[in-house]
Amino acid sequence: MMVAEPGLAVLAVCLPLLYPVMALRANWHRAMCFALPLLPLPAFFLAVSSDSGWQLELPWLLNGGLWAMDDLRRLFLLLTAVLWTVAGVYAVGYLALPHMRRFCVCWGLTLAGNLGLTMAVDIGSFYSFFALMTFAGYGLIVHEGTKEAHYAGRVYMAMAVLGEMSILAGLLLAASAADSQLLTDLPTALARAPQRDLIVALLIAGFGVKAGLPLLHFWLPLAHPVAPTPASAVLSGAMIKAGLLGWLVTLPFGEVALSGWGASMVIAGAVGAIGAAILGVLQHRPKAVLAYSSISQMGLMVLMLGAALADPERAPVLFSVIGLYALHHGLAKGSLFLSAGVSLPAGRMGQVVTWILIALPGLSLAGLPFTSGALAKLAMKAGLAEDSLDFALAGYLPPLMTAGAIATLLLVLRYLWTLSAKLETGHNPPMLLAGWLAAVTASLIAFWWMPWDVAGLVKAPVWLPASYQVWALVWPMLISLALAGLALLVNQKRSSARS
Amino acid sequence: MTLEQWLPVFALMISLAASLVIFALPETGYVRRTSVNLGAAVLKLVVVIVMVWGVFHGVNYGVSFTMLPGVTFVLRADALSMMFAGLSAVLWLLTTIYAVGYLEDSPNRRRFFGFFSLCVASTMGIALAGNLFTFFLFYEMLTLSTYPLVVHRGTEKALRAGRTYLIYTLTGGAVLLFAIAWLHSLAGDLSFRDGGHFVDADPDIHRSLILIFILLVAGLGVKAALFPLHGWLPQAMVAPAPVSALLHAVAVVKAGAFGIVRVVYDVYGVEASSALGLLAPLSWLAAFTILYASTRALWQVDLKRRLAFSTISQVSYIILGIALAGPLAAVGGLVHLLHQGIMKITLFFCAGNYAETLGIHRIDEMDGAGQRMPGTSVAFTIGAFGMIGAPPLAGFITKWVMGSGALAVNMDWVILVLVGSSLLNAAYFLPIVHRLWFREVKGAWPEERHWGRLETSPWLFWPPLLTAVVTVVIGVLASLPFSPLSWAELIVLREYAP
Numbered sequence: 001m002m003v004a005e006p007g008l009a010v011l012a013v014c015l016p017l018l019y020p021v022m023a024l025r026a027n028w029h030r031a032m033c034f035a036l037p038l039l040p041l042p043a044f045f046l047a048v049s050s051d052s053g054w055q056l057e058l059p060w061l062l063n064g065g066l067w068a069m070d071d072l073r074r075l076f077l078l079l080t081a082v083l084w085t086v087a088g089v090y091a092v093g094y095l096a097l098p099h100m101r102r103f104c105v106c107w108g109l110t111l112a113g114n115l116g117l118t119m120a121v122d123i124g125s126f127y128s129f130f131a132l133m134t135f136a137g138y139g140l141i142v143h144e145g146t147k148e149a150h151y152a153g154r155v156y157m158a159m160a161v162l163g164e165m166s167i168l169a170g171l172l173l174a175a176s177a178a179d180s181q182l183l184t185d186l187p188t189a190l191a192r193a194p195q196r197d198l199i200v201a202l203l204i205a206g207f208g209v210k211a212g213l214p215l216l217h218f219w220l221p222l223a224h225p226v227a228p229t230p231a232s233a234v235l236s237g238a239m240i241k242a243g244l245l246g247w248l249v250t251l252p253f254g255e256v257a258l259s260g261w262g263a264s265m266v267i268a269g270a271v272g273a274i275g276a277a278i279l280g281v282l283q284h285r286p287k288a289v290l291a292y293s294s295i296s297q298m299g300l301m302v303l304m305l306g307a308a309l310a311d312p313e314r315a316p317v318l319f320s321v322i323g324l325y326a327l328h329h330g331l332a333k334g335s336l337f338l339s340a341g342v343s344l345p346a347g348r349m350g351q352v353v354t355w356i357l358i359a360l361p362g363l364s365l366a367g368l369p370f371t372s373g374a375l376a377k378l379a380m381k382a383g384l385a386e387d388s389l390d391f392a393l394a395g396y397l398p399p400l401m402t403a404g405a406i407a408t409l410l411l412v413l414r415y416l417w418t419l420s421a422k423l424e425t426g427h428n429p430p431m432l433l434a435g436w437l438a439a440v441t442a443s444l445i446a447f448w449w450m451p452w453d454v455a456g457l458v459k460a461p462v463w464l465p466a467s468y469q470v471w472a473l474v475w476p477m478l479i480s481l482a483l484a485g486l487a488l489l490v491n492q493k494r495s496s497a498r499s
Numbered sequence: 500m501t502l503e504q505w506l507p508v509f510a511l512m513i514s515l516a517a518s519l520v521i522f523a524l525p526e527t528g529y530v531r532r533t534s535v536n537l538g539a540a541v542l543k544l545v546v547v548i549v550m551v552w553g554v555f556h557g558v559n560y561g562v563s564f565t566m567l568p569g570v571t572f573v574l575r576a577d578a579l580s581m582m583f584a585g586l587s588a589v590l591w592l593l594t595t596i597y598a599v600g601y602l603e604d605s606p607n608r609r610r611f612f613g614f615f616s617l618c619v620a621s622t623m624g625i626a627l628a629g630n631l632f633t634f635f636l637f638y639e640m641l642t643l644s645t646y647p648l649v650v651h652r653g654t655e656k657a658l659r660a661g662r663t664y665l666i667y668t669l670t671g672g673a674v675l676l677f678a679i680a681w682l683h684s685l686a687g688d689l690s691f692r693d694g695g696h697f698v699d700a701d702p703d704i705h706r707s708l709i710l711i712f713i714l715l716v717a718g719l720g721v722k723a724a725l726f727p728l729h730g731w732l733p734q735a736m737v738a739p740a741p742v743s744a745l746l747h748a749v750a751v752v753k754a755g756a757f758g759i760v761r762v763v764y765d766v767y768g769v770e771a772s773s774a775l776g777l778l779a780p781l782s783w784l785a786a787f788t789i790l791y792a793s794t795r796a797l798w799q800v801d802l803k804r805r806l807a808f809s810t811i812s813q814v815s816y817i818i819l820g821i822a823l824a825g826p827l828a829a830v831g832g833l834v835h836l837l838h839q840g841i842m843k844i845t846l847f848f849c850a851g852n853y854a855e856t857l858g859i860h861r862i863d864e865m866d867g868a869g870q871r872m873p874g875t876s877v878a879f880t881i882g883a884f885g886m887i888g889a890p891p892l893a894g895f896i897t898k899w900v901m902g903s904g905a906l907a908v909n910m911d912w913v914i915l916v917l918v919g920s921s922l923l924n925a926a927y928f929l930p931i932v933h934r935l936w937f938r939e940v941k942g943a944w945p946e947e948r949h950w951g952r953l954e955t956s957p958w959l960f961w962p963p964l965l966t967a968v969v970t971v972v973i974g975v976l977a978s979l980p981f982s983p984l985s986w987a988e989l990i991v992l993r994e995y996a997p
Contacts, residue, residue, distance in 0.1 A: 024874070060979040062891055063899065102869075102936060124899070128890035135889060142937050150937070161925045164889075165918045172899070172914060176906035 005046065006056035009067055012043035012081075013116045013129075019108030029101040036107060037088035037435075040081040043115045047078035055121070062124030063181045069119060075323040076245050077118040079330040082442050083237045084111050090338050090435025091230040093428070099143065103228070106139025110239070117242055122181050123171050130167070130246065133239060134160045134210070140231035141223045152222035159219045163209030167246070170202030174250065183249050191255035200261055203250050210243030212295040213302065214272045221283075224291035229341035230435070232287055236294045237334035241326050244301060248322065253308050254315040259392065262310025265302055266393050270400050272299025277407030281487075286340050286419040290333065293411040297329045297365065300380070300404045303397065307384055310391040314383075321376075321383040328364070328376040335361040335439040336412075340419060342436055343426035351425075358419070361443045362412035366480070367405060367473045371444065374473055377405065381472065402476050409480035504562045506550055507574040507627045510584065513543040514591070514620035522613040529608075533599050536612055540592040543623075547588040551581045551981070555989070561629060569688055572636075573629025577693070578990040579764070582833065582983075583626035583749075583757050586840045590749045591619045593962045597848055598741035600958020601855060611651055615742075617644040618750055625754050630690040631679045631766065634758065638675070638722075641754055642668040648742040649735050660734040667721050667731040668751075675718025682711050682766075691761055693994050695768020697775075705775060708767070712777050715762050723755025723818065724811040726788040732811055736803040740851025743803060747810045748844035753836060756817045760833070763821050764994050773824045782822035786916045788815040793923035802850050802862050805927060806843070809886060812920065813839045819916070820901050825908035826991045831901025834987040838885070838893035841969050845882035848963035849875050856955040858946025862931055867940030872954040876935045878967035883928035885970045888921045892974040896984055 016039045022028050052074050058065030069077070088107075095103060113133030120126035138160075142153035175181060177199070178189030190196055208216045220240075224232045252258065273296050280292025301322055308318040339358040344351050364371035367378075384397045517539035524532050550560055554576055561575030576584070598615065602608050621644055624637030642665070650661035682689070685707055689696050697708060721728045732752070736743050746752065763772050763781075772778050789812045796808035816839065820832015852875040853859040853868060869876035885892035890899075898917050905913035950956050977984040 020877070060976050062896070062975065062977050064978055124890065128895070131890050135884070139936070142933075145937065145939070153933075153937070157929060161922060161929075165921055168888075168898070168902075168921070169914050169918055172902040172906065176903055 005050045005054040005069070006067070008042050008046045008050070009054075009056055009069075009119055012040075012046055013112050013119075015039055015042060016108035016112040016115070020105050023101050023105045026101075029104060032104040033095055033100055034092055036091050036104065037085055039088060039108060039111055040084040040115065043077060044081035044085060047074055047081050058125075062122070062128065064122060065125050066121045066182060067119045067125065068121045072248060072319060072323050073118050073245075075327055076241060077115065079241065079327045080114050080118055080238045083330055083334045083439075084114070084234055086435050086439040086442060087230040087233045087237075087334065087338065088435070089438060090233070090341075090432050091228070093430065093432030093435065094228060094230055094341060099145075102139060103143050106136045106143070107231075109133075109136035110140060110234075114234070114238055114242060118245065121183055123175055123183055123186075124181060126183055126249075127167065127171060130242060131164055133242060134164060137235065137239060140235070141227045143228055143231065144226060146226065148222075149226040152219070152226045156219040156223045159209050159216065163206045163216070165206075166202045166209075167206030170199050170206055171250070173199045173202070186250050187252040187255050190250075191252040196252075197261075200251060200258065204247065204261070204265070207243040207246035207250075210246070211240055211302070212243070212272070212298045214268055214275060214295075214299070217272070217276070217295050220295055221279075221288050221291040224294070224337075225285050225287035229287075229337060232290075232340075233334040233337035233439070236290065236337055237330040240294055240298060241330055244298070244305075244322070244326055247305060248319065251309065253319065254312045257310060257312050257390075259310045262306045262308075262391060263393050265306030265309055266397070266400075267306075269299045269302030269304075269306055270396075270403075272296060272302060273400070273404040274299070274407055277411055280411045281414045283414070284418060286415055286422060287337065289411060289415045289418055290336055290340070293336075293365070293408070293415065294329075294333055296404070296407050296411060297333070300401070301325055301329075303400060303404070304380060304383065307389055307391060307394070307397065310393075311389050314389055318383050321379045324379055325376045328372040331439070331443040332361040332365045332373065335436070335443045336365075336415065338436040338439050342423075342433065343428050344423050346425050355416075357437070357440050359412075359416060361440060362415060363409075364443060366409035366412055366477055368477075369470055369473060377473060405473075405476035406480045406483070409477050410483060413480065413484045503553070503558055503560050506546060506553075506560050507576050508562055510543060510546045510550065510588075511574065511620060511623045511627060513539050513546065514616050514623055518613050518616035518620060521609060521616060524609065526607075526609045532609065532612060536595050536599070536616070537592070539616070540588075540595050544588045544592055547581070547584050550576050551585055554578055554581050555981075563629065566632075569683075570632055571630065571688055571690075573633050573690055574624075574627045575629040576627055577691075578986065578993055579757075579760065579833075580626045582836060582986055582990065583753065584623060586753070586837050587619060587622040587626060587749050590745065590840060590844055593844070593966060594741050594745050596958055597744070597851070597962040598739075600956045601739060601741050601851055603956070603958075607651070610647060611739075614644050614647045615745075618648065618745070620644075622750050622754060625757060628691075630688060631682065631761075632688070634761065635672075635676060635679055638754060638758065639672050641750065642672060645742075645746065645751055649738045649746075651739055651742065652737065654737070657737045660731075660737045663734050664731045667728065671718045671721030671728070673718075674714055678711050678714035678718055681707070681714070685711070689766055691765035693765065695764065695766055695771055697767050697771040700771060709775055709777060712762070712767065712772070712775070715766075716759060716781065719755045719758040719762070721755065722751050723759060723814055724752050724788075724792075725755075725784060725815065725818065726791055726811075729788070729792065729811045733799075733804050733807040736801075736807045740803075740847055740854065743807075744844045744847035744851070747807070747847060748840040752810060752814045753840060756814050756836065759818055760821055760836075769821075769824055769829075769994065778822045778824045782819055782910070782913075785815040785819035785822055786913070788812065789819065789916055789920050790923070793920055793927070796927045797923065799927075800861050800863065802853070802860060802865070802931075803847070805862065806846050806850060809846075809924070809927070810839075810843055812923075813843065813886065816897060816901065819913070820904070823901075823905055823908055823910055823913065825904050825910075826995050827907050828901055828904025828910075828913075829991045829994070830984070830987045831897055831899075831904050833990055834900065834983045835897040837983040837986075838897050838970075838973065841966050841973065842882050842885040842893055845878050845963050845966040845970060846886070848959070848966065849879040849882065852955050852959050852963065855959060856948055856950075857944040859944065862934070864941075864945060865931060865934045866938035867935075869935040870940065871944070874954055874960055874964055878963035879935065880932050881967040881970050882963075883932055885974070887924040887928055888917075890974070891971075893970050893983075894974075896974050896977045900984070 055068035116129035177193035276295035308315040364373035621641035628634035792811035799805035
């Protein structure tokens with residue numbers, strides 16, 4: 001297999017890069033549109049079939065290229081490939097002229113960047129793929145061409161360019177401190193670098209734009225609602241995770257205890273998790289609610305990241321949990337976004353089934369037992385258990401996680417509520433339906449099929465959580481339900497008072 | 500005399516001979532003129548490739564004559580020469596192809612192509628000059644041969660721009676001549692030499708050396724469009740697109756920058772220039788020019804004028820890289836000599852295509868042009884992203900290497916300049932890219948012409964696409980042997996370890 005895997009890796013990146021070339025033929029746009037779901041397939045096979053540990057040296061590439069795979073990268077590759085595949089299927093049913101060619105080209109370029117950055121180990125390739133994804137992503141966001149889309153695109157671009165520059169400066173300083181062009185050498189060198197705090201700040205801010213860190217998140221709730229639905233799904237499910245991956249591979253985890261940065265990240269995560277929920281429940285458009293939900297969920301991941309920065313001993317365990325959580329959230333959020341574009345069938349039974357399928361990934365986010373969310377939430381709880389962490393803020397983490405869980409379900413309920421006002425009965429294009437169903441299936445099933453034991457925190461697969469765990473999962477949900485019920489009641493009172 | 504001695508002369512003579520033949524041919528001899536032009540360009544490219552191969556393997560190409568006692572005419576090829584000569588040879592071929600299409604059916608083509616070849620011959624001479632005197636001869640020949648090209652249209656605006664151009668460049672030339680003469684009286688006839696001549700100069704002449712250096716940089720800085728000597732360049736963009744392309748990418752501005760590289764490296768030597776305290780102020784001036792010109796570019800509404808300010812900014816990268824006095828930063832500066840040339844010529848070709856095909860000159864007329872001219876617009880987009888420094892394109896390699904080099908010599912402030920310049924570049928290029936692809940066409944184009952199957956004439960269509968592909972390839976494959984980056988590393992290796 002050692003020959004096949006690097007070949008597959010090159011194919012995975014080059015296949016979507018063919019799209020700009022194919023676009024030169026004016027009448028190929030239909031074929032390009034139909035082939036969208038095929039583009040991530042090599043990457044999918046690479047993630048599923050091969051073991052980690054291969055590497056590919058490309059000495060003539062940029063400043064010397066190196067692509068490789070480890071467990072963390074494989075997780076991100078899998079998420080990226082799955083999500084882009086289902087979104088691609090969905091897009092075939094969703095897309096209509098005009099500008100289909102332009103959309104397909106931007107899709108291919110963004111995909112190539114997103115896949116490539118999960119495999120790149122040298123700084124040049126990683127940064128190139130990251131930038132490719134960022135810039136081509138603009139085309140997906142402004143595709144509809146409305147005034148709103150252009151505004152969102154402008155904000156996105158301005159913040160993205162600032163983010164890119166912050167990353168560039170950070171990587172330059174880090175590479176110079178490490179005297180190396182490989183990402184793998186950065187953490188050790190960073191831990192000892194005299195300009196450590198500056199570099200860490202630049203990298204956190206730079207990748208934070210993508211990951212929706214509070215105050216760097218402004219583009220997210222603007223861009224996600226206006227982008228075509230399949231694009232929103234990959235933006236929120238996969239591309240947002242690229243920022244997370246950027247942090248994971250560059251910051252000095254496990255090398256040195258950065259308690260100051262850890263605390264800042266925990267606070268930022270808490271503000272993101274709870275603040276986004278507060279803003280999110282005030283939104284009226286389903287996709288805007290989901291965008292805030294993404295910021296909120298990323299906040300929880302940032303929380304773990306902060307703990308990992310502060311406690312080097314615990315970092316490896318937290319890494320697995322973060323990866324797990326990212327995979328879980330990516331698949332669930334992708335399905336939720338895709339559900340925003342489906343139509344309800346006419347029959348009563350069909351409607352009920354559709355609503356259940358729409359709601360399930362959302363409930364999974366909230367930690368419904370038997371879903372990936374339950375596992376992710378339990379793993380997070382175990383990973384951040386107070387007595388296992390050597391960190392001043394450790395005592396605040398459990399209540400914060402609970403607050404996060406409440407916020408999660410509230411946002412999901414708000415999404416369902418706003419969606420119910422918008423969904424119409426009608427016919428779904430078959431590919432659109434297939435893409436959405438595949439996404440839901442992936443979110444509910446694929447996760448369990450993966451043979452992971454998350455560093456002994458949670459025995460996987462946990463088909464049935466222990467009874468005390470069920471209670472741990474359910475009580476925040478009950479609070480959210482009570483809050484939502486209250487809001488509903490107030491709303492009804494107000495509308496009856498008005499009439 | 501052996502082949503080794505004659506190859507540089509031969510390379511120079513090809514363009515010169517082409518120029519004379521073209522002047523001799525009648526105005527209507529379209530086919531013959533084009534064949535001579537293209538044939539000479541291809542032949543020269545071959546000669547230059549042979550010489551690149553030879554220089555890489557350590558062959559010394561060169562010839563010298565004594566003109567007057569103490570004044571010699573020297574042509575020779577070292578790694579730095581070949582970088583400039585290679586750029587000139589490649590871009591001459593492409594620009595000739597482009598110009599043939601661009602000037603189709605316009606008057607005075609004989610005059611145009613004659614001076615065009617003469618201009619290219621001058622750049623060849625500049626590249627191969629082996630001492631300051633020879634350099635100066637070709638440097639002035641360049642001024643005189645580009646003037647007719649700048650005023651080619653003969654409009655009042657063009658004539659005014661030409662006058663400004665002449666005033667600036669001839670004054671610069673006079674200052675340069677004075678400085679060279681002074682240096683000659685001080686130190687005799689100095690041929691260019693890796694490591695320079697003044698490493699252990701007599702402290703008594705330090706003051707004179709400093710003054711001469713300032714004069715040399717001032718004289719060369721006019722063509723290199725260093726602030727505050729850049730005023731002629733935005734005006735000169737009234738010239739036809741192929742002229743602007745050549746002026747901005749290789750001929751004039753690069754000749755200035757190349758001259759400064761020669762002075763710092765091969766006349767004074769990096770060590771001596773640095774010890775005399777000359778490089779730090781030069782780096783500040785270059786950094787200021789980078790940011791100043793980019794800021795000015797933001798306000799330009801004419802496409803070619805915006806590109807002109809962009810050139811002023813980008814050429815100063817080369818000077819900044821040299822002035823940082825570290826090997827890695829120098830690689831970043833030198834490699835930009837090629838990178839900027841390829842990227843900028845792409846952008847000017849595209850600007851010419853928009854003007855010739857759709858009659859577009861202003862940026863606000865470009866809405867939706869990507870649909871009408873996808874090939875040109877793809878090329879423009881690549882060129883623009885290259886200028887911004889987006890990876891993995893050529894401009895990124897420059898920024899990355901120069902940034903690393905600046906950090907290696909503890910000049911951390913340069914990172915701020917690089918980031919600031921990238922932001923400004925993004926601010927003035929991205930709106931254009933947005934207009935091209937994501938705005939709807941406003942109505943009829945100002946002056947649309949049709950060419951059948953392709954979006955524009957094939958002579959105009961292929962050159963920018965080709966240079967755009969090169970922009971991608973020299974970025975992505977930067978570590979291949981004979982890539983611009985590898986060649987710049989070779990030059991610096993020879994300079995720092997002579």
